[in-house]
Amino acid sequence: MMSSQQAVDCARNNSSYLKESLNFWPTLSDRFLKESPEQILSSLFESISGSVGDLDTEMVSLRQLKRQCHLIIALSDISQCWSWVEVTEYLSQLADIAMSRILRASALAQNIDGTDENPVPGLFVLAVGKYGARELNYSSDIDFNVFYDPELVTMPNPARPERALIKTIQGLIRGMEAITTDGYIFRTDLRLRPDPRSNAIAVSTHTAERYYESLGQNWERAAMIKARCCAGDKACGEEFIEQILTPFIWRKNLDYAAIDDIMAIKRQIHQKIGDDGIRIAGHHLKLGTGGIREIEFYAQVQQLILGGRHPELRETRTVSALDQLAQKGFVEPDEAEAMKGHYGFLRKLEHAAQMMADEQTHKVPEDAVKQNQFADLAGYESFETLSSVIRETLFDVRQIYAALFPNAETLSSSAGNMVFTGVDPDPGTLATFSELGFRNGDQVWHDMAAWLGGRINATRSERARELLTALAPRLIDILASTGQPDRAFSAFSGFITRLNSGVTVFSMFLQRTRHLDFFISLLVRSDRMANWAATRPGILDALSDPDFLHVDEHSILEGQDSVLASDDFESAINLSRRWAREQKFRIGAALLSQQVSPKVAGQLYSKLAIGVIHALVPASIAEVERRRGPISGSVCILAMGKLASRDLSLNSDLDIMLLYQPIEGEDAGLFAKITQRLVSALSAVTEEGPLYDVDMALRPSGRAGPVAVTFESFRRYYEEKAWTWEFMALSRSSVIYATSPEAGRELERIHEQALRSERPDLSISKDVGEMLNLLRKEKPPHHAWDLKNIVGGIRDIEFIAQKMFLLNRSNFSQTPKTISETFEAFPLELGAKSTQKLIEIYDLYLATVQCQALVQAESKEPPTHANQQVLAELTGFKTAEELKRNLDKNFQFVQSLVEKYIFTPRKGSA
Numbered sequence: 001m002m003s004s005q006q007a008v009d010c011a012r013n014n015s016s017y018l019k020e021s022l023n024f025w026p027t028l029s030d031r032f033l034k035e036s037p038e039q040i041l042s043s044l045f046e047s048i049s050g051s052v053g054d055l056d057t058e059m060v061s062l063r064q065l066k067r068q069c070h071l072i073i074a075l076s077d078i079s080q081c082w083s084w085v086e087v088t089e090y091l092s093q094l095a096d097i098a099m100s101r102i103l104r105a106s107a108l109a110q111n112i113d114g115t116d117e118n119p120v121p122g123l124f125v126l127a128v129g130k131y132g133a134r135e136l137n138y139s140s141d142i143d144f145n146v147f148y149d150p151e152l153v154t155m156p157n158p159a160r161p162e163r164a165l166i167k168t169i170q171g172l173i174r175g176m177e178a179i180t181t182d183g184y185i186f187r188t189d190l191r192l193r194p195d196p197r198s199n200a201i202a203v204s205t206h207t208a209e210r211y212y213e214s215l216g217q218n219w220e221r222a223a224m225i226k227a228r229c230c231a232g233d234k235a236c237g238e239e240f241i242e243q244i245l246t247p248f249i250w251r252k253n254l255d256y257a258a259i260d261d262i263m264a265i266k267r268q269i270h271q272k273i274g275d276d277g278i279r280i281a282g283h284h285l286k287l288g289t290g291g292i293r294e295i296e297f298y299a300q301v302q303q304l305i306l307g308g309r310h311p312e313l314r315e316t317r318t319v320s321a322l323d324q325l326a327q328k329g330f331v332e333p334d335e336a337e338a339m340k341g342h343y344g345f346l347r348k349l350e351h352a353a354q355m356m357a358d359e360q361t362h363k364v365p366e367d368a369v370k371q372n373q374f375a376d377l378a379g380y381e382s383f384e385t386l387s388s389v390i391r392e393t394l395f396d397v398r399q400i401y402a403a404l405f406p407n408a409e410t411l412s413s414s415a416g417n418m419v420f421t422g423v424d425p426d427p428g429t430l431a432t433f434s435e436l437g438f439r440n441g442d443q444v445w446h447d448m449a450a451w452l453g454g455r456i457n458a459t460r461s462e463r464a465r466e467l468l469t470a471l472a473p474r475l476i477d478i479l480a481s482t483g484q485p486d487r488a489f490s491a492f493s494g495f496i497t498r499l500n501s502g503v504t505v506f507s508m509f510l511q512r513t514r515h516l517d518f519f520i521s522l523l524v525r526s527d528r529m530a531n532w533a534a535t536r537p538g539i540l541d542a543l544s545d546p547d548f549l550h551v552d553e554h555s556i557l558e559g560q561d562s563v564l565a566s567d568d569f570e571s572a573i574n575l576s577r578r579w580a581r582e583q584k585f586r587i588g589a590a591l592l593s594q595q596v597s598p599k600v601a602g603q604l605y606s607k608l609a610i611g612v613i614h615a616l617v618p619a620s621i622a623e624v625e626r627r628r629g630p631i632s633g634s635v636c637i638l639a640m641g642k643l644a645s646r647d648l649s650l651n652s653d654l655d656i657m658l659l660y661q662p663i664e665g666e667d668a669g670l671f672a673k674i675t676q677r678l679v680s681a682l683s684a685v686t687e688e689g690p691l692y693d694v695d696m697a698l699r700p701s702g703r704a705g706p707v708a709v710t711f712e713s714f715r716r717y718y719e720e721k722a723w724t725w726e727f728m729a730l731s732r733s734s735v736i737y738a739t740s741p742e743a744g745r746e747l748e749r750i751h752e753q754a755l756r757s758e759r760p761d762l763s764i765s766k767d768v769g770e771m772l773n774l775l776r777k778e779k780p781p782h783h784a785w786d787l788k789n790i791v792g793g794i795r796d797i798e799f800i801a802q803k804m805f806l807l808n809r810s811n812f813s814q815t816p817k818t819i820s821e822t823f824e825a826f827p828l829e830l831g832a833k834s835t836q837k838l839i840e841i842y843d844l845y846l847a848t849v850q851c852q853a854l855v856q857a858e859s860k861e862p863p864t865h866a867n868q869q870v871l872a873e874l875t876g877f878k879t880a881e882e883l884k885r886n887l888d889k890n891f892q893f894v895q896s897l898v899e900k901y902i903f904t905p906r907k908g909s910a
Contacts, residue, residue, distance in 0.1 A: 120168060527855065
């Protein structure tokens with residue numbers, strides 16, 4: 001123990017802040033040599049006990065008071081005539097005085113009718129954290145919450161009461177923490193209030209009650225253990241604590257899940273026993289290994305579990321809680337004593353670090369000169385000696401802390417902490433993120449904290465938050481394993497923030513971590529997969545199927561029977577959506593995992609769509625028959641475009657035409673009704689979501705014609721009226737459904753006949769060129785990756801093929817099913833090498849578009865660089881740049897063929 005003079009000398013030599021204070025108030029050091037610190041502080045407090053003045057006056061006098069009190073408290077700490085208990089008590093008393101007076105002065109500035117003892121009737125300030133426990137650090141922020149009872153508060157302007165309240169609290173904050181020529185009083189922190197992102201700085205008691213009943217977290221319960229009313233309407237504040245906070249904090253009945261979640265507060269800190277990794281210089285005394293937080297958690301976690309049934313454990317001070325835990329036999333007495341001693345030692349070191357320059361630091365200095373000053377202020381002869389004691393203390397705290405709930409599964413990562421409690425990012429967790437490769441660790445922490453705080457729909461329930469807490473370390477490790485953790489986290493964030501409920505999904509991922517691993521690999525590669533999973537999480541059940549990625553033309557039709565067997569039209573519609581959605585998800589996952597090629601994926605998507613049509617046409621007919629009576633005529637579906645050529649992607653419409661052959665005298669309106677029902681079945685958005693967009697504009701006479709067309713009308717239209725562009729469209733079409741084999745064969749005959757109709761009135765070459773020019777003007781590309789509309793892209797190749805077919809249709813024994821088959825039939829039209837190259841280019845275009853539809857959520861926007869890289873991998877290129885260079889060369893090559901074949905007049909062409 002130092003003498004008073006030695007303490008003064010130590011302060012002057014080792015702290016620039018205290019040296020300055022000694023020079024400002026030399027009489028205080030003289031008084032310290034003669035009087036007890038209690039007497040000095042009592043007189044200082046008494047000097048400011050009169051009526052509250054205006055805010056500016058109070059700001060000056062309280063700043064000066066704080067500086068003087070700081071000096072006496074520091075000298076008492078250095079001389080060791082006070083323990084840390086007295087130091088923190090007097091610092092907290094000073095904060096209470098300042099809080100009450102500044103609140104009153106700020107209320108007066110808003111013309112609020114109150115008294116010095118109760119500045120704003122109905123409004124109260126709750127001190128929380130160390131301030132609530134009267135354990136303030138030397139340079140602490142003061143954590144507090146401001147609440148008001150709307151039924152008791154009376155404002156000068158009743159029409160806008162909250163405005164005056166907010167201005168009052170803003171005045172309080174400014175009065176406390178604004179830095180003036182006299183310094184500041186205390187830095188303030190109101191982030192422990194309910195949902196600080198959404199709520200104002202003054203929160204109504206009604207809002208607080210709803211929050212604590214539905215969204216309050218266990219770490220908030222731990223923080224509220226120390227709550228007390230420090231200023232304002234204290235009767236109202238005490239009632240709030242008793243009626244709202246006490247039931248929130250202290251629960252008599254806790255299920256195992258709740259206990260497990262409370263234990264998570266401790267289990268999220270990485271348990272590494274041993275002191276080899278502890279570096280004393282720069283060590284965080286509060287949050288680091290074996291630090292103050294671990295001692296506080298050691299007490300608070302047990303208080304939360306046991307305090308509901310044992311009221312004597314409801315102590316606000318950490319050391320008092322440790323005493324009670326030992327007295328009741330919940331912890332070993334020697335462990336409680338050790339933790340109390342370590343807590344006092346670390347708190348004293350914290351004060352020594354802070355009083356050097358009045359900085360809010362919790363770290364051991366790293367500079368050699370400051371290390372020696374730190375040791376002197378802490379009462380040690382050398383920093384080396386002090387370091388040895390610190391090391392032993394941290395090691396012992398870590399051992400005792402790690403032994404709490406020893407059999408509980410860790411919630412930390414193998415790389416370090418996974419702590420998402422509190423309002424500030426845990427340094428250990430940020431270090432873990434950095435080690436795992438995250439660049440935006442701070443944002444990841446805040447997002448995770450928000451999810452675990454119930455600020456998204458998926459985590460509104462307590463059970464969902466408990467499950468996500470348990471899942472968090474595995475989730476972070478899996479995200480890191482992707483090699484691009486920030487992108488992976490962003491993709492998962494997009495999924496979870498759109499999820500309506502998280503319990504089922506989180507439970508599945510906890511039980512089957514490999515599903516989470518695979519799912520995240522899909523999310524990283526596909527925005528659309530994330531959208532699907534978020535809006536329809538039931539789709540994730542498919543991951544449990546051991547044959548999930550083994551997709552073929554047979555397996556994707558396994559849900560068709562349930563649609564065909566459904567009892568009513570509405571059931572068929574919803575069943576078809578569930579079936580198709582799951583199969584689309586499987587095909588997409590197989591494509592992303594490179595289990596199938598883009599070409600095969602297109603064939604599977606087309607097969608699935610045809611299967612859906614085969615299920616829904618009978619359902620549509622049955623529904624019309626139920627309402628209008630039996631139908632005897634035949635119905636067929638003609639597919640066009642990508643569905644006909646089996647190139648369907650997730651962005652494709654279904655281009656279809658319904659044709660029918662009625663019996664004599666049968667009402668044509670029945671078939672129009674069937675068409676309408678079918679279109680509704682395919683395209684309506686139901687409780688199960690959308691299915692397909694349907695386009696029937698390619699039917700005879702387009703949208704101006706009837707929705708259902710007879711076989712005979714179809715034949716006559718193409719023989720007499722169809723335009724060149726309609727023959728172009730018809731060149732890529734096929735019959736995909738018929739109510740009878742005979743009707744199907746008849747329509748195929750008429751279809752082939754229509755395609756070969758002699759139409760001398762049409763100028764095919766001229767029309768094709770004009771049509772291409774028109775489309776280039778009316779439908780330019782959205783961006784450089786719009787392979788359909790870009791010059792030299794898919795549209796241009798298809799025009800070449802369609803012109804080639806129409807000019808040579810009399811030479812075809814059967815209409816080609818694909819663009820490539822058309823080119824292969826007439827290699828000499830473009831030259832054998834050019835033809836083969838064009839087929840390869842077209843295949844690459846289709847593969848890229850197929851992958852784009854899966855990878856991108858919005859096709860009208862260019863793919864991000866990350867998405868471009870995925871496109872490259874899926875289409876066989878090493879880099880996105882290599883793919884783009886290849887595409888650009890292909891655009892030029894195709895454009896040169898277009899100029900020669902479409903825009904250059906050719907002898908003998910029609």
